Amino acid sequence: MIVLSVTVLSALAGFFLDGAGAVSEPSENVHGPANRSPPGGPAGPPEMQQQNPNKYKEACPDYKHYSAIAHRPFSDGPLALPFQRPSVHCRTFSSPSVEKVIDEVTSRMTDKDLARIFENAFPNTLDTTVRWHIDGKTPHSRKRKTQAEKDADTKWAGAQSFIVTGDINAEWLRDSTNQLAQYQVLAKKDEKLFSLILGAINTQAEFVIGSPYCNAFQPPPPSRIPYTSNGQGDTVHPAYEPTFVFECKYELDSLSHFLALGNQFYNHTGSTDFITPRWWRALNTVLGVLDQQSQPTFDPQTGKYQRNQYTFQRQTNVGTETLALGGVGNPLNGGGLVRSAFRPSDDATILGYYIPANAMISVELKRTSEILSKIGKWNLAKELKKRGDIIEAAVWEHGVVTHKKYGEVFAYEVDGFGSHIIMDDANLPSLLALPTMGFVGVYHQIYKNTRKMILEKFGNPYYLQGRALSGIGGPHIGLQHAWPMSLLVQAMTSDDDAEIIHALSSVKNVSRLGLVHESVNVNRPMDYTRSWFAWANSVFAQTILDLAKRKPHLLFGKDAKPYTVE
Numbered sequence: 001m002i003v004l005s006v007t008v009l010s011a012l013a014g015f016f017l018d019g020a021g022a023v024s025e026p027s028e029n030v031h032g033p034a035n036r037s038p039p040g041g042p043a044g045p046p047e048m049q050q051q052n053p054n055k056y057k058e059a060c061p062d063y064k065h066y067s068a069i070a071h072r073p074f075s076d077g078p079l080a081l082p083f084q085r086p087s088v089h090c091r092t093f094s095s096p097s098v099e100k101v102i103d104e105v106t107s108r109m110t111d112k113d114l115a116r117i118f119e120n121a122f123p124n125t126l127d128t129t130v131r132w133h134i135d136g137k138t139p140h141s142r143k144r145k146t147q148a149e150k151d152a153d154t155k156w157a158g159a160q161s162f163i164v165t166g167d168i169n170a171e172w173l174r175d176s177t178n179q180l181a182q183y184q185v186l187a188k189k190d191e192k193l194f195s196l197i198l199g200a201i202n203t204q205a206e207f208v209i210g211s212p213y214c215n216a217f218q219p220p221p222p223s224r225i226p227y228t229s230n231g232q233g234d235t236v237h238p239a240y241e242p243t244f245v246f247e248c249k250y251e252l253d254s255l256s257h258f259l260a261l262g263n264q265f266y267n268h269t270g271s272t273d274f275i276t277p278r279w280w281r282a283l284n285t286v287l288g289v290l291d292q293q294s295q296p297t298f299d300p301q302t303g304k305y306q307r308n309q310y311t312f313q314r315q316t317n318v319g320t321e322t323l324a325l326g327g328v329g330n331p332l333n334g335g336g337l338v339r340s341a342f343r344p345s346d347d348a349t350i351l352g353y354y355i356p357a358n359a360m361i362s363v364e365l366k367r368t369s370e371i372l373s374k375i376g377k378w379n380l381a382k383e384l385k386k387r388g389d390i391i392e393a394a395v396w397e398h399g400v401v402t403h404k405k406y407g408e409v410f411a412y413e414v415d416g417f418g419s420h421i422i423m424d425d426a427n428l429p430s431l432l433a434l435p436t437m438g439f440v441g442v443y444h445q446i447y448k449n450t451r452k453m454i455l456e457k458f459g460n461p462y463y464l465q466g467r468a469l470s471g472i473g474g475p476h477i478g479l480q481h482a483w484p485m486s487l488l489v490q491a492m493t494s495d496d497d498a499e500i501i502h503a504l505s506s507v508k509n510v511s512r513l514g515l516v517h518e519s520v521n522v523n524r525p526m527d528y529t530r531s532w533f534a535w536a537n538s539v540f541a542q543t544i545l546d547l548a549k550r551k552p553h554l555l556f557g558k559d560a561k562p563y564t565v566e
Contacts, residue, residue, distance in 0.1 A: 060090035063128045064167045067515055067532040077113030081514040084120045085127055093130040097190040098123050101565055105548060108556045113508055118544045120514045121537035125179040129534045132162040132223040135195045154277050156206060156222050161199030166532040169228050170216045170246035173204055174344055175535045177257040182541045185565045188269045197265050201274040204258050205282035211240045212285045213310050214248035235313040250310045252340035252357035253429050255286045259364035266371050296334030310341060320347035320475050333416030336394030344427040345476040351413035351421055355399040356429035359439040362391040400446060406453040408446045423461055424454035425474035426483030433489045442493050466522025469510050473519060477529055481519035485536050488543040500554060516540045
């Protein structure tokens with residue numbers, strides 16, 4: 001039972017509850033014209049300053065519920081969008097450089113509703129999802145170790161960061177990499193962000209080493225945060241420890257995102273601090289999985305069946321939640337591609353060569369190769385580049401098919417036998433996002449054909465249209481819910497002002513709680529999934545920053561100068 005003093009409770013009430021009893025923010029300013037602090041200024045009234053900050057943490061509302069209620073003050077735009085940042089006392093991480101970007105961008109934006117979403121979305125990962133972070137300067141355990149033990153045991157060494165996806169107390173490798181992406185550019189000058197992202201790389205390395213076939217993970221043991229069960233009782237090979245793993249769906253893009261997190265960090269900071277003995281071990285683990293998952297179902301010489309190293313079965317009545325053929329999945333024929341049992345939506349692949357993930361891993365292997373070359377690891381660098389080149393060539397050989405209407409396009413999934421699936425899903429990596437991941441340019445003819453195809457109902461069965469919204473969805477939620485994330489990627493891969501404005505307006509109009517939802521009913525915008533989904537908020541922030549640099553007039557008005565985060 002938590003017991004708080006009357007002073008603390010009354011003080012907290014001033015910035016958690018409004019007159020109607022709804023959770024809300026106060027009316028004073030903390031971060032600029034649009035941000036608000038507790039009564040009495042940023043530090044709060046004197047009685048609050050004298051209290052233990054941990055007392056405030058105990059009284060902080062669950063953000064899952066907090067995010068589902070509109071809070072004052074409302075934006076000055078016609079939609080009057082709410083301010084959804086938690087109190088400064090309840091935020092899980094803070095960065096002055098992030099606050100500076102918020103002020104600089106929102107003060108210039110002419111659309112005050114879009115500005116409010118950016119204000120809420122850009123810091124959402126820091127505000128709400130950093131469940132555990134240590135800078136590595138403090139020992140994780142009070143137990144004293146011998147020098148030999150210190151030299152031998154590097155597990156959970158250095159900075160560590162556990163970044164949850166939002167309303168689920170678990171970390172997805174893919175989600176957390178994308179959640180942190182918009183802060184990478186600030187890490188070189190911001191020591192706190194540097195430590196946070198470095199910690200995220202170190203933590204992901206431990207996850208990859210421990211269970212490389214898994215996609216979502218429990219809180220790290222040193223955090224002492226209780227683990228939770230997903231309640232599924234899956235049968236998986238290789239077996240995993242449920243106190244370490246939240247879910248074990250093998251998704252190739254999860255491993256791609258582990259590499260991407262380090263690659264982005266190096267590109268923005270020039271630091272190789274993340275290249276530790278544990279990172280080397282994680283990299284070798286990734287390469288081992290790629291080798292195992294590049295094998296065809298049948299031996300090319302003898303035709304003998306070769307059971308895949310990874311199998312997954314779930315007792316479910318939802319076909320996308322388990323693999324066919326007793327957990328093995330449909331047969332594959334090799335040819336240089338790498339199998340992915342599940343998609344980034346966590347839905348099972350139908351044909352296991354998932355093209356967007358193969359494209360992404362080819363790019364990230366070659367980016368990692370460049371880093372290794374610069375630090376003198378030339379042999380391994382050559383190996384990674386060769387692996388990336390082989391996968392890239394296989395994508396072009398097996399992943400490009402001829403459509404009767406659109407011509408040469410990228411297929412979504414193939415099997416190496418000649419079968420292919422034509423569609424796209426909103427989750428990243430996707431076919432629509434191929435240019436943003438660096439695989440192909442937006443003006444490449446095959447990409448242009450593909451983009452046209454997947455943004456039309458005739459070409460993409462999961463392009464959903466309705467009165468409130470039109471965009472790409474996927475089987476994960478159903479046939480009436482499009483994902484705003486797809487419209488944001490559409491904006492980032494377009495050079496057409498009208499298309500970009502339409503995409504942004506569409507997302508804005510279905511984000512009435514001031515945050516970006518996972519999916520929205522195309523006919524009823526208040527029918528949505530997940531009020532708190534940090535990944536989507538990060539993609540919104542990345543879109544705004546992309547346009548601020550590339551198309552400033554769309555955000556800041558005619559003749560506006562580009563804005564670049566520094």
